[in-house]
Amino acid sequence: MANTLEGKVIIVAGGGNGSGRACSLAYAAAGASVVIGDINAPAAESVREEIARQGGSASVFEYDGSDLDSVRSLVRFAASTHGRIDGLHNIAGNPTLHARDLDLLNSDVSTWEDAFRSHFSAYAVAAQEAIPVMIESGGGSIINTSSGMAISGDSIKLGYQVSKRAAELLTLHIAHAYGRRGIRSNALRYGVILTANAKAHLDQAFLDDACERSWSGRLGEPQDAVGAALFLMSDAASFINGQIIEVAGGKMSGIQG
Ligand SMILES: NC(=O)c1ccc[n+]([C@@H]2O[C@H](COP(=O)([O-])OP(=O)(O)OC[C@H]3O[C@@H](n4cnc5c(N)ncnc54)[C@H](O)[C@@H]3O)[C@@H](O)[C@H]2O)c1
Secondary structure, three states: OOOOOOOOEEEEEOOOOHHHHHHHHHHHHOOOEEEEEEOOHHHHHHHHHHHHHOOOEEEEEEOOOOOHHHHHHHHHHHHHHHOOOOEEEEOOOOHHHOOOOOOHHHOOHHHHHHHHHHHHHHHHHHHHHHHHHHHHOOOEEEEEEEEHHHHOOOOOOHHHHHHHHHHHHHHHHHHHHHHHHOEEEEEEEEOOEOOHHHHHHOOHHHHHHHHHHEOOOOOEOHHHHHHHHHHHHOHHHOOOOOOEEEEOOOOEOOOOO
């Protein structure tokens, strides 16, 4: 994959930790200029420093995915700094939901709306800002991050499930509406990826059960998210549009779809 992203400008919205960090490093190693957006500025800065140490190019923009004006500012920063945008990787989630996004009778409208803002509206607004810039510079690739929970019908995390399904439909909508103008839009539907966020919020019984049901007999590491993302950002994927690709080691037994 060396230098396959040479000359491309890629925004990673949520690139400071976990799989966003791994993808930021990989994009830069493949030659892209990476704009690392994150609410955690020190984490994003440490990714930028690591990229710089390896001779790559990156910048940092602090933003908050739950504030849609802030999301717009991230994309405008990338466009004004580089004059083009070739890739947008929407990856940030909303870790504040874990404790309150439960079942229907034990969660409330504000929680569902927060989930929707973070996983649908933030991704949609970023794409809304980026697509005209991408079209201007000849096209681009958008990756939205989904979850196996989008299709699980689980008995908890109602807001999360619905908002991740919405992110998938957003992905298909963009692919269909703008494919003729050079925009490709695909989603990565993760299984359990052992990021710091996942380790902090998922209990061991859940992780053990998920591992037991995984067709691959293991859970994901942040690096497992890199291969599909690199491919989708590259010209090798120029005829791949509107796909939801599972990065999950296969299915988990018990999850349909
Ligand atoms: N980790 C998993 O097991 C798993 C499984 C399925 C789907 N996902 C999805 O993958 C994506 C990445 O998950 P993750 O586990 O790395 O956690 P995460 O989304 O919390 O972390 C990714 C980065 O996003 C940043 N971030 C968090 N809130 C933000 C905000 N409001 N604004 C801007 N940046 C913010 C974090 O600082 C972090 O650097 C999320 O969309 C998540 O829903 C994760």
